[in-house]
Amino acid sequence: MTGLANDTLHDTLLWAPQAWVDGRWQAGVALRIDAASGLWAEVRPDVPPPPGTRVLPGPLLPGLVNAHSHAFQRAFAGLAERREGENDDFWSWRDRMYAVALRMSPEALEAVATQLYAELLQGGYTQVCEFHYLHHAPDGRPYPDPLAMSHALMRAAGATGIGLTLLPVLYQRAGFTQPALREDQRRFATDVERLLTWRDSVRAARQPCVNAGVAIHSLRAAPAEAIARLQRALEGDAGPIHLHIAEQTAEVDDCLAATGRRPIEWLLQNVALDARWQLVHATHATADEIDGVARSGAGVVICPSTEANLGDGLTDVPRWLGAGTVLSIGSDSHVGRQWPAELKLLEYGQRLQLRRRNVAAAPQAQQPATAARLYQRMLHGGAPAAGFARWGFEPGARADWLVLDLQAPGLLGVPASHALDALVFATEGLAFVEVGVAGHPVLRDGALPAQAAIAQRFAATMAELWAPA
Known part of the structure; x- marks a missing residue:
């Protein structure tokens, strides 16, 4: 894993003010990552932030x-x-x-x-x-x-x-x-x-x-x-x-x-x-x-x-x-x-x-x-x-997550119970402030660490692909 993996190995316990668990929004959700496997080890709704937890800045959805x-x-x-x-x-x-x-x-x-x-x-x-x-x-x-x-x-x-x-x-x-x-x-x-x-x-x-x-x-x-x-x-x-x-x-x-x-x-x-x-x-x-x-x-x-x-x-x-x-x-x-x-x-x-x-x-x-x-x-x-037997916020599934950007147009000021409705039907543009895969954040502040270099290489490749014959 590239990006922010090396400096986030200690982030094995996350807490979100609300998260999508068992098909609905639930409040105060703690999620523990098995650092060895990158899978969710434990998902607990309706709890305060445990000691040593990284508190996420917004509602949490599975990718x-x-x-x-x-x-x-x-x-x-x-x-x-x-x-x-x-x-x-x-x-x-x-x-x-x-x-x-x-x-x-x-x-x-x-x-x-x-x-x-x-x-x-x-x-x-x-x-x-x-x-x-x-x-x-x-x-x-x-x-x-x-x-x-x-x-x-x-x-x-x-x-x-x-x-x-x-x-x-x-x-x-x-x-x-x-x-x-x-x-x-x-x-x-x-x-x-x-x-x-x-x-x-x-x-x-x-x-x-x-x-x-x-x-x-x-x-x-x-x-x-x-x-x-x-x-x-x-x-x-x-x-x-x-x-x-x-x-x-x-x-x-x-x-x-x-x-x-x-x-x-x-x-x-x-x-x-x-x-x-x-x-x-x-x-x-x-x-x-x-x-x-x-x-x-x-x-x-x-x-x-x-x-x-x-x-x-x-x-x-x-x-x-x-x-x-x-x-x-x-x-x-x-x-x-x-x-x-x-x-x-x-x-x-x-x-x-x-x-x-x-x-x-x-x-x-x-x-x-x-x-x-x-x-x-x-x-x-x-x-x-x-090809997966499990997916989402449940033990044994891969520890992937999305953090909603509550300042995004369409989400700003929306009641927590309607966040998913507003995300799909009232929000245009990017709305995820953080994305995690297999226990590690790969995107923070809406971008990958190497986003600019990736885009530069893509633009150069497109120029070559579409150059006049």
């Missing part, structure tokens, strides 16, 4: 898992917002994004990912799940170190202090009827055996706060026999398995034409889903598919800012919530990098579609606060998405 990230796309954020032709959609955006992928070296990826991970910490995420398919050199051949791009991401995580779940991606073809990848997808090529080798190598490195699972890019990008072979190889492995699915209506139509089934329908019929499986987007899902996913125990990762930016559409949030589906949040292409803004957009999309307010609230279940219900579901669902 959220960012359950879906393509770090290299941070270099493209804000640069695809012009339309030169008659039509612009996900597929035309994707073609332009591939051009960015072809320019990215390991050094450039490290600089971009380091900037991104610093921004994610500022935005309240303490763990990021990296859906990583940018593996090979620009000509499509493996680097001398086949994990060169993965190591760039791991160095970026180490430099910022964020936790990282690395998910090497199975990517074998361009579409349901295509036998191989397109030329501009050459850097993505993998097979099941290489995928598992890369996963095992990341695990063997034992970098602090880094773990690994696997991902399948999509049903269109991986043949059914490869998915079945991977599933057999993963029997007995506890790591997460992520998959893009039903993001676009064209994908649904293509899957119907190729298999006779919709994507989620096909998955439910052909794969033994369980809590390891994380279905990313799942935007175009029927009521029966939603209920089937909920029964399976699989999770769904919603990425509101990217789904809005790409024109994907709106998923049926009330149905996912009502079915009891395990849900988490992701920032995907990183046009947004703060989880309060993602939750606001998630709710606002439903309000605009249904012309109602507080759609995600459930007063009939004693959950009248929209922000609280969404935050708690994403907090709970982030754990399996990142």
